[in-house]
Amino acid sequence: MVNRETTDLGEADATRSLRTPAIVLTRGVETEALSNVGEADDPQTVFSVRGLDVHYGPTIAVAGIDLDIPARQITALIGPSGCGKSTFLRCFNRTNDLIPGAKVSGSVLYHGLDLYGPQIDPVEVRRRIGMVFQKPNPFPKSIYDNVAFGPRVNGQRKGLDEVVEHALTRAALWDEVKDKLKKSGLALSGGQQQRLCIARALAVNPDVVLMDEPCSALDPIATSRIEDLMVELKRDYTIVIVTHNMQQAARVSDRTAFFTAEVRDSGDRVGVLVEYDHTETIFTAPSDPRTEGYITGRFG
Amino acid sequence: MIGALFCCAALSVAVTVGIVLSLIPPTLEFFTEVDIFAFLTGTDWAPLFVPAKFGVLPIVMGTIVVTICAISVAVPFGLGTAIYLSEYARPRVRKLLKPLIELLAGIPTVIYGYFALKFISPFVQNLWPFGDSPGVFNALSAGLVMGIMILPMVASLSEDALSAVPHGLREGAYALGSSKFEVSTRVSVPAALSGIVAAFVLSVSRAVGETMIVLIAAGGTPNMSLNPGEAMQTMTAFIAAAGTGDLPQGSTGYKTIFAVGSLLFVATFMMNVFSNRIVRKYREVYE
Ligand SMILES: Nc1ncnc2c1ncn2[C@@H]1O[C@H](COP(=O)(O)OP(=O)(O)OP(=O)(O)O)[C@@H](O)[C@H]1O
Ligand SMILES: [Mg+2]
Numbered sequence: 001m002v003n004r005e006t007t008d009l010g011e012a013d014a015t016r017s018l019r020t021p022a023i024v025l026t027r028g029v030e031t032e033a034l035s036n037v038g039e040a041d042d043p044q045t046v047f048s049v050r051g052l053d054v055h056y057g058p059t060i061a062v063a064g065i066d067l068d069i070p071a072r073q074i075t076a077l078i079g080p081s082g083c084g085k086s087t088f089l090r091c092f093n094r095t096n097d098l099i100p101g102a103k104v105s106g107s108v109l110y111h112g113l114d115l116y117g118p119q120i121d122p123v124e125v126r127r128r129i130g131m132v133f134q135k136p137n138p139f140p141k142s143i144y145d146n147v148a149f150g151p152r153v154n155g156q157r158k159g160l161d162e163v164v165e166h167a168l169t170r171a172a173l174w175d176e177v178k179d180k181l182k183k184s185g186l187a188l189s190g191g192q193q194q195r196l197c198i199a200r201a202l203a204v205n206p207d208v209v210l211m212d213e214p215c216s217a218l219d220p221i222a223t224s225r226i227e228d229l230m231v232e233l234k235r236d237y238t239i240v241i242v243t244h245n246m247q248q249a250a251r252v253s254d255r256t257a258f259f260t261a262e263v264r265d266s267g268d269r270v271g272v273l274v275e276y277d278h279t280e281t282i283f284t285a286p287s288d289p290r291t292e293g294y295i296t297g298r299f300g
Numbered sequence: 301m302i303g304a305l306f307c308c309a310a311l312s313v314a315v316t317v318g319i320v321l322s323l324i325p326p327t328l329e330f331f332t333e334v335d336i337f338a339f340l341t342g343t344d345w346a347p348l349f350v351p352a353k354f355g356v357l358p359i360v361m362g363t364i365v366v367t368i369c370a371i372s373v374a375v376p377f378g379l380g381t382a383i384y385l386s387e388y389a390r391p392r393v394r395k396l397l398k399p400l401i402e403l404l405a406g407i408p409t410v411i412y413g414y415f416a417l418k419f420i421s422p423f424v425q426n427l428w429p430f431g432d433s434p435g436v437f438n439a440l441s442a443g444l445v446m447g448i449m450i451l452p453m454v455a456s457l458s459e460d461a462l463s464a465v466p467h468g469l470r471e472g473a474y475a476l477g478s479s480k481f482e483v484s485t486r487v488s489v490p491a492a493l494s495g496i497v498a499a500f501v502l503s504v505s506r507a508v509g510e511t512m513i514v515l516i517a518a519g520g521t522p523n524m525s526l527n528p529g530e531a532m533q534t535m536t537a538f539i540a541a542a543g544t545g546d547l548p549q550g551s552t553g554y555k556t557i558f559a560v561g562s563l564l565f566v567a568t569f570m571m572n573v574f575s576n577r578i579v580r581k582y583r584e585v586y587e
Contacts, residue, residue, distance in 0.1 A: 095471065100391065124477065137468035139491075153477060154477065200476065
């Protein structure tokens with residue numbers, strides 16, 4: 001029985017890389033939204049963002065973003081502080097919904113499915129699209145319960161041991177914690193906590209992992225471990241990462257989007273996408289002078 | 301300045317110690333006249349009659365019954381209110397609702413007492429589902445209204461504990477595909493548990509110590525019964541009733557008041573110690 005659970009997991013992982021994951025984002029099964037599945041022009045595109053604006057109350061935070069996120073690659077979002085990178089990232093798993101007054105307009109297609117469509121259940125969206133935060137935020141529970149949290153919320157009762165081990169292994173943390181799974185997640189070091197949070201996100205078998213400055217609270221060794229981990233994970237997962245660390249973007253990402261804050265005539269500061277290209281291009285031959293200025297450290 | 305502030309702190313400690321010390325001599329004298337074992341296990345309570353009976357259990361029972369009634373209103377509704385306020389209510393609703401709920405705590409207890417007697421008791425009498433309908437004076441009406449009185453305290457303390465849970469924990473749970481309800485019950489409430497248990501214990505202490513409502517609405521008859529539909533006397537109601545009567549100082553009846561007071565004190569003190577233990581064992585510590 002134990003073995004069967006493990007194989008199930010293994011199979012799920014193997015098939016993941018072969019086909020577009022089954023998309024069930026709505027609570028009801030037969031819904032209109034589902035019929036849109038498969039209409040994406042390019043199966044390699046996970047997110048397709050068009051004309052995206054985000055408002056916080058009356059003020060606009062980011063405006064007019066168009067961008068496609070490719071599958072199983074690492075896309076880095078860079079730019080000066082306050083230009084709306086986190087705001088933009090939160091649009092991908094509808095965590096902006098949780099902020100009172102935040103409003104998202106424009107379209108975000110996920111495998112061709114409108115994430116903000118009327119049929120979409122944001123809770124389902126977040127199950128498919130995981131997130132790791134800037135500050136490690138393990139629950140004040142045991143390491144085991146942290147990782148098992150997502151599967152339990154999803155109604156899974158059996159085979160949790162295997163899921164926990166698998167997720168911790170993927171997050172390169174298993175060897176360090178396998179003897180103390182009952183210890184509190186908060187008793188770990190900062191870097192271990194962040195890997196625990198990554199394991200926790202992986203345990204629900206997401207399709208995409210969003211990371212908002214996942215290494216900013218970590219030392220260089222812990223950072224490089226997480227970077228190695230990201231490169232390892234991109235074989236199976238699509239990763240979008242916000243980072244302030246230019247070297248990190250250059251080291252790990254396949255594509256880089258550079259954002260900046262423009263001052264409008266009205267005096268508002270609005271985040272806009274300046275340039276989006278292969279990371280190598282952005283770092284060696286950027287086409288916009290603002291990108292070049294930021295990358296060479298003259299600005300931001 | 302520091303000296304003055306220290307005096308403020310010292311004063312409250314001194315008063316507490318003073319009260320406890322003043323309980324001791326008459327209590328000790330009482331137990332030279334009445335056997336302590338008979339006191340703690342006796343089921344007849346008539347200390348002011350002739351022949352006097354000093355079995356304290358009936359009024360202990362009354363206290364327990366009324367407290368259970370109160371807690372079963374205050375804790376679920378108070379906790380529900382707190383969860384609603386901290387997890388669900390929009391900021392504007394919360395700003396409006398919280399002071400309104402806290403207003404309940406400012407109503408004088410004598411008003412609650414008559415509310416229990418005049419408004420709740422008729423309901424209890426009419427809706428009583430088992431057998432004979434209770435009398436006007438019954439423990440249930442007093443307990444229910446006491447629960448309403450304590451509710452704001454439970455709600456307010458629990459809400460404070462819930463609001464202190466770092467927002468990042470909730471975000472983390474949402475990001476794993478938790479619904480709002482799951483975030484509340486699996487992350488916020490467990491993380492705030494020590495504060496919530498503290499609120500629970502305080503509310504039990506309040507219920508055990510509340511006097512006026514029971515004095516007015518529960519009837520004044522010591523009653524060795526678990527049926528909340530009957531009239532009962534609690535320890536506090538006994539103290540208040542006996543203390544306002546004209547008992548000659550130094551009589552055994554007079555010392556009874558102090559003995560019951562000491563028993564109340566020991567009971568609430570032990571409860572606090574016990575709950576501190578529990579909290580330390582089960583709380584989920586977050587940074
Ligand atoms: N919850 C919020 N309520 C109101 N305004 C917000 C909120 N979050 C962000 N903003 C505003 O939106 C703009 C973009 O913020 P955001 O946090 O997305 O920037 P960022 O690029 O992630 O910055 P940093 O690099 O410092 O993390 C800022 O002007 C900020 O003040
Ligand atoms: Mg940010």
